[in-house]
Amino acid sequence: MSVELDAVWDVLHAPRKRLKNWKRPNYNEIFRQRSDRLDTIRAAGQDGWELAFEYYKTHPVEAIEDWVTTYDPRKTSDGEAPYMPFTMFDKQREFVEWIIERYHNKEEGLLEKSRDGGASWVCLSIAWWMWTFHSGTVVLFGSRKEDLVDELGNPDSLFEKLRIIIRMLPDELLPIGYDERKHDNHMRLSNPENGSSIVGEAGNQVGRGGRSSIAFVDEAAFLEKPEKVDSALSENTNTRIWISTPNLPGDWFSKRRFGGRILVFTLSWQEDPRKGPKWYAGKKASLEPEVLAREVDLDYEGTGSNIICPASWVRSSVQLRKFLEKEGLIPEPHAGVAGLDVGGGGTGLSVLVPKWGAVMGHSIEWDDDDTINIAGAAEEAARKLKCDMILYDSVGVGKGVLAAFRRMDFVTKGINVGNKPTRKRWPDGKNSRKKFTNLKGELWWTMRSLLQATHQHWMFISTDGKNGELHKLEDMILLPDDHKLKSQLSQPLYIRLETGKMQVEAKKKLKSRGVDSPDHAEAAILALAPPPRRGGSDRTTGLV
Incomplete structure (x- = not known):
């Protein structure tokens, strides 16, 4: 192995820079490490990128943290840049591994999440990783409304977040032959190099558009007819991941969550290092009690549910x-x-x-x-x-x-x-x-x-x-x-x-x-x- 390839191996296996202060993040060291990593791989030429691709194929967490950039326009009000390297906290990294395990085991899973915990960015990053490093995969994203799946120019929609991820990548990480005008369509993103795709569906049509390697259903607790969506997906994919905050006690989502037949992962605000007592106090002051209970505290109980151990x-x-x-x-x-x-x-x-x-x-x-x-x-x-x-x-x-x-x-x-x-x-x-x-x-x-x-x-x-x-x-x-x-x-x-x-x-x-x-x-x-x-x-x- 040449000196340049040795250097690539070293940067791929080096510890990633971590945030020292999650509540007042400084991304300079992380951006600097990204830049040094990119320079090192480029210096090794095509062989360097082949080594990197082979590494990232089996290291989804590192691929995401090395290259994915997220966007939050709220940062501008504080004088901060809205684009940030996706530095995941421990629970998010654990969630990535959990999703990959469900995929390899061909299992169904459910994510219950607090508001604003980065779950969408994690799932979209996994989709990008599969789309880039694994040939022939089809990742499906569904939600209750079409504009939640894809609305051009709306950074809250899932596919617009995907576009941000892809537009911020180095050219070498884009598929050979990729042309945004050809391969980025409404609710469909195609990889012309390896045949992979990311597709979107909405409402009662989720699961009816064809087979997929894995399906993420966002806001699953708010689907109009979840049983029909579940039935359609069960025929067309081996791995279904239901994602939502709680909605109503005793609804389809809560029954699945507590039914004991599906593996459950929890992303709660208490395990998010960006949040703390001050953040919670602000939410408590600004949200209605029932909204706080559902969307922040993940409280399924509501009235009359009689769960013994909430x-x-x-x-x-x-x-x-x-x-x-x-x-x-x-x-x-x-x-x-x-x-x-x-x-x-x-x-x-x-x-x-x-x-x-x-x-x-x-x-x-x-x-x-x-x-x-x-x-x-x-x-x-x-x-x-x-x-x-x-x-x-x-x-x-x-x-x-x-x-x-x-x-x-x-x-x-x-x-x-x-x-x-x-x-x-x-x-x-x-x-x-x-x-x-x-x-x-x-x-x-x-x-x-x-x-x-x-x-x-x-x-x-x-x-x-x-x-x-x-x-x-x-x-x-x-x-x-x-x-x-x-x-x-x-x-x-x-x-x-x-x-x-x-x-x-x-x-x-x-x-x-x-x-x-x-x-x-x-x-x-x-x-x-x-x-x-x-x-x-x-x-x-x-x-x-």
Whole structure:
């Protein structure tokens, strides 16, 4: 390899410059690095560009951050340039990798996003990367109205953003033979060199224009007939990505989001380093409460939705944990307990979730219908995770692990969630037997209470004490960034019976609205069960 190609290899693999201050960004160093990279590749001639193209083909994040430029006309009011190198924050880079994983696995995905989080720019940048570096791809963008997809001169439309990306590229990154007058048409962008294209469709016609490699549907919660769009896309693409802020509780988008059958990614304002308490206070002052809840806080609840564990509380728990981990305030795992939801194989997975005090760990799942294998795998995982006890569901399929556990030198406890609640007293003065129909309801409400306190605590910290309130660690729960666990915790609803008692939505009811059994969430709930009575009949320990 020549000296010039060695230099190209070096600049492609060099660490990218990062913003030091996201709220007052200075892009000079990033533009300087871009310029140096371009000069280095050009100095190596055609061989340099071939090496660069080969590199970028498998490095989408680097391709985007090296060459994509975004546009925000609001910057001019502050005397700043409206064009900026697309320097993604951590969650945006994670989202790029998540999208590529869905594409390679031919999976459906859903993005719930706060307002103004850069989601459109990320998706469009991925489309540009595929269009440029992968031959024969077709990327579809759909939305509820045509002018949201493409309106010439309107930088808020998706295709006008694409035009900005392409116009700001070096000539060497444009396809050979590309002529904007020929290859940039209304809702269609063609690559004459490799045959790739980016196409747009709108309204009820989304998905009806032909086959695509991947389809992004923006503002999916606001589609007039989402079922028809879904049906059309399912026939014409392997990967559908639904993108939206929440709209109405119980609508098609919210059912998909909480249905448990689709992978969910969240871009919330709390994980955007450009935003903070001051930004949130401004939005709170300028937006109607229901708009703030939907478009900023990603609150699906609205009125009457009765979600036990609101998604916003779950997100706060994850964010507080990340904050405490960064500060070095999370204790090392020890003396934990593990909840085990026993499945029967196939769609009924067995899931173990560890917990050490207020800290909950990532879930582990097995697809196995042999209860002896399940018990052995659970014990091995619990020991590795420094858990001293397994709390497992002892009814239905869970009965099968009892005999296996009795032969193990490990403490376990069978939990029958259909039993009566405990006599725990709650802040309203009632005990659990007055509030819940069974132990399942009590355990779910315990999780709700822990998450509510955690949400209040995080709001206090993240808004410099302007919102929320502080709580003791033992009154909170710190969740991992576990996509399945996060999603499933917000799936079940509750109902109030005539007696005033709370009842958790039955699995048959969940299934009737398209929600699979929330195995990961139920394992987490079991980890909250009361400890075994010494010598109690529901306790198995030691070798027998």
